[in-house]
Amino acid sequence: MTYTILQKKIEDIIINDSKVLQCSSNQLKKLQGDSFSNISRHGKYCFLQTNQDYFLILHFGMTGNVKYYKNGSDPKHASLIVLFSNGYKFAFINVRKLGKIFFSQDKNQFIKKMGLGSDAFSLSKNEFIKMLQYKKGIIKSTLMDQKTIAGIGNIYSDEILYHSSIHPKRKTGDFSKHELSSIYKNMQKIFQVAIDIKVQLDHFPDYYLINRRKPAMKCGLCKGTIERKKINGRSCYFCNKHQK
C-alpha cells in the first residue's frame, strides 16, 4: 500500500507556479497534517478529498499530469508538489500552464459554481437525451460544452461523432431521440475502451479516429478520407464519406 497517495500524512505543499493557483496559499496550508482519503472526478476536474473533507481540485488543461515518486529529481514543470511523511512526493505537472488548481470545502457547491453539467460517464441515456434535444448550436459544440455535459473534449467529441456516422456541423436540435441514443451509446463505448487501455492513446484500436487525425488520411471505417475543419477554434477531424 505504498504506491498510492491515499492515507499518507501531508507534510508540506510546495507551490512552484502560483499563476495556476485559483485559491490562496493559505487554503492549501490547511491541508498540512491531513491526508487524502478519496479521489473522485467530475468532468475534467479531479477531486482529492482529505480526512477533514477539504478538496484539492485539479484541472489538467491540455498537458496536465501527475506523478507519485520518491527518488530522483522533481519532474519538469511541476506546478505544485505535495510532500508526504513517508518520503514520497506527489507532483502536479503542468507543461503549458493551462491546468488549474482549486480548493473547496464542498464538491457539489464547486461543481455548481463552475456551472458544470452532469458528468458524461455517469449520466443516464434519458438524461443525455433530455439535455441535448432542444439545444441550438451544432452537435460538436454541444458535446464539448461543459455546462451541458461535463467531460467531453476535442478528441473525444470527434471520436464519438465518427463512430456515430454523424457530421460534426449538424444541428443538435435536429436529431431524433433514436440518433441521440446512438450518440450516447458510442460515447459510453469509447469511454469504456479509454478506461480499459488506461488512456494510453496509442493503444486505441487502429480504426479509431484518434490514430487518423491528419488531413488526407484514410478513414478506418469506410473508403472515405479524413478532413480537418476549424470548429470552436479547435481542429475537428471527420470522415468526408460516412459522417453525414
Add this chain to the structure above:
DNA sequence: CCCCATGTTGTAGG
C-alpha cells in the same frame, strides 16, 4: 530559423 500543430478555457466582439 520560421510556421504550424497540440487531450482547454475564458473573454471580447460581431
Add this chain to the structure above:
DNA sequence: TCCTACAACATGGG
C-alpha cells in the same frame, strides 16, 4: 444566443 478570434503557454515536427 451563437460563432469567431485570440490569449494564456511549452514543445515537437516539418
